[in-house]
Amino acid sequence: MAHNQNPVPHLDLSRRQFLAVGAGVAATFALPGKALAQTNSEIALADADCAQCDPSGMLVIEKRIEAYDSTGFQPANPIVSQSTSDSVHGSYQEAATTFDLRERPITLKCVGNKPLVDEVRTYNCQMPGPTFYINPGDKMSIKLCNNLSPNPETKEQCEFKNLINSPGCFSNTNMHFHGLHVSPATILHKTDKVDDQGEAVYEPVLSSDDVLAKITPGSDRQYCVWLPETHAPGTHWYHAHQHGATAIQATNGMVGTIIVQEKEENTMGVTRDNDVIWLVHEVVGKGTDIYTRGAPNKLGERGGIRGSFLVNGKCQPTLTIKPHTLQRWRFINATGTPRGLMSLQLCRCGDEPEDCNEKARCDSDSLVPMYLIAQDGISFYGNKPQPKTKWAFAPANRSDFLVSLPPGKYKVLKGPYEYPLKASMRQTPQRTSEVIAYVNVEGPAGEDVFPGAVPAIIPGKLPDYLQPIPDEEILSDGPGSLDLPRTLQFAVVAFGPGNYWFNNKIYKMGRVDHAVKLNTAERWVLCNPNGRSPHPFHIHVNPFQLEGDLIDPDGPNDPTNWRWWDTIAVDPRGQFSTRKIRQRF
Structure with missing residues (x-):
């Protein structure tokens, strides 16, 4: 079965041709009305577009400070594709934004008695970054402005650390659009400069999902990620992917969600308000050495600083929903260390108040099945939803479930990741469970929601490349x-x-x-x-x-x-x- 898709559907280009295009056509992929032909990738960030937020205010995250409905539970400031047009492509849908990447001070009162006062790295001063809602055939246009502090290392030291696979140069960055079936290209522009060998110097103009790109502090990069019209709907995410710095950046805020939306006839009646993102991520702090031997396998202790697992940037949030409402829960494992190895568990609390406290215990008769309908953004179309009381969930995985719960109180656990053969291991990660969120199911179902049971079959059909x-x-x-x-x-x-x-x-x-x-x-x-x-x-x-x-x-x-x-x-x-x-x- 041949697999031949067009990553830029509005242009008559094959994947191979797309990888080979030069700066002469780069502007056709750009944000409409904005020039992209930069000849200097080390520009100072004087551009007003790059100043999106004030990072001086303290970001305070406290434990269970309030209960949220489905809308408030989710990441803030969603970016939804909008209709636009230009002279090359005609009319199309585009999700366009600028990411101002900066450090921001944080006070984290989530685990233990001593607050963590440190610094995280944020897109537009929020953690996690904005959520994208797009459709197959849409374009994501992101101007990434690297306003992080300069690296203490020289350029030559950074190159040497990359060569020997040593972590470092933590302020260099790029973006990876994890799960999208798109081009991995960067378009280069030939400049008038020559290097020490007399060879012409090429500099980047525009990137798609290029994980080898390098954006240094004080520079920016225009990203254009254009989905094929045959792209499957699904749950995906974006994160920094700079070699030698990925883990420290992902564990301190540089993550976000991408939803490629289902056709209306395949939503199973789940409304937008009942389509809930659960982005699970870590915060360990700028001053923590997550690369120290043994440190990634300890749940809370990293040089005396406790790390924390958050859901959508909140510490143990409470989701409030109405009984017997069909919801789609999209879990994203946006962690960056072996601590992120976990199993997902939904546990119904007992009648006593202490049954729903922070103790991460759940008896087998208290486990509530969630119905798995998709893995890593790929739906099980034509199959039955699969009931799971424990589901292995590794860093970068995405798992989508349907739930329809009776009244009561519940807690969602980050349970221990279970190996097939525990006895054969020389070293195991910390096996302590942790409560990551609570769920209150209360009140009448009401007419404004879709009450009902989990459907018998998942509607839809996968495109050719996923047959x-x-x-x-x-x-x-x-x-x-x-x-x-x-x-x-x-x-x-x-x-x-x-x-x-x-x-x-x-x-x-x-x-x-x-x-x-x-x-x-x-x-x-x-x-x-x-x-x-x-x-x-x-x-x-x-x-x-x-x-x-x-x-x-x-x-x-x-x-x-x-x-x-x-x-x-x-x-x-x-x-x-x-x-x-x-x-x-």
């Missing part, structure tokens, strides 16, 4: 074939720079380990035989099917019933350290 990958589509011979799958083996031989290995070689950013052909499908084997903890696997812009992972446990064990993912945690050691996947390119 099952049968044996016949896999390469018939050579690397990536059924009989000779490509092997990807991860290893951390010790803590510290130079000890992160891939296929028995030290990891090197920019090295090409596998060359694949466009419009083909391959079989890969993922291994983590000597790992200390699960290793995340994610290929940007390419989801994959996990062999043997059944959507419907009562259905067939074949590609028609294998779940699609875009990120999985490859468990360490033992028989579950090897996972087989199939993906299209």
Whole structure:
């Protein structure tokens, strides 16, 4: 089955042609009416567009300060695509904004008795960043202005740290649009400058989902992310993805949500107000060394500073809903360390007040099923919603559930991540559970909401690029074939720079380990035989099917019933350290 989609649907360009276009057509992708032909990427931020907020005010986050309805529970300041037009594309939908990236002081009164007073990194002074609501075929236009403090390292020191895989240069940044099936390109402009070797100097003009881009403090970058008209609806997110700085930036606020909206006939009657985002993220503070040996595996202790898990920037918020109202809960694991390995659990509290306190205990008879309908932004169209009382949830995963609850009080737990073979591990993350939110279900259902049961079948149809990958589509011979799958083996031989290995070689950013052909499908084997903890696997812009992972446990064990993912945690050691996947390119 050929997979050939147009990442810029309003232009007659293939993916390969899009990757090759030059600055001559860059302006056609730009914000209408704004010039993009910058020849200097190290500009000072004197542009008024880059001053979106005042970061001097203290951001205060307190524990359970109020209860929220579905609207107030969600991240603030959503950005919804609007109709626009230009002379090149005609009429189209666009979600356009400017991100002013700055440090902001924070007082966090969430865990323990001593408040954390520190500094976080924010898009437009809010944490998390704004939520995007877009549709297939829409364009996201973001001007990212890096107003972070200068790096203490020199440019040469930053380049050396990248070379040896050492964390550092934490004020360099970029953006990754996690889960979107879009172009990974950056368009470069040839300048009049030459380098020390006499070669022409090229500078960036416009980026799509380019995770290798580098935006230094005092510079900006225009992003244009244009979804194909055949893009699947789903729950996705954006975050910083600068090599050597991703974790410290993601754990301190540089995250946000992207919703590619369903067609009205596939919403199952769930209204916007009952379509609820649960973005789970961390705050550890600027001065905390999250890279210290052993620190990521301790729930609250990082050099004496306790980290906290928030939901939509709130500490243990309370969601108030009406009984028997069908809601869609979109969970996003926007964490950046092994502490983010968890299982999602919904627990009904007992009749006594102390039954719904912060103690993260939930007896088996108190667990309430949530009905899984999508994983990593890919819906199980045509299948039954799957009841789950515990669902493994690793960093970068997204899991969508339907719930329809009777009156009562509930709490949502970040439970321990459960390995298939615990006895085989040399080291395990902290296994303490934590309450991340409360739910009050009270009052009459009312006529303004959609009361009802979870539907029997999830309506909708996946686009061609997410259809099952049968044996016949896999390469018939050579690397990536059924009989000779490509092997990807991860290893951390010790803590510290130079000890992160891939296929028995030290990891090197920019090295090409596998060359694949466009419009083909391959079989890969993922291994983590000597790992200390699960290793995340994610290929940007390419989801994959996990062999043997059944959507419907009562259905067939074949590609028609294998779940699609875009990120999985490859468990360490033992028989579950090897996972087989199939993906299209």
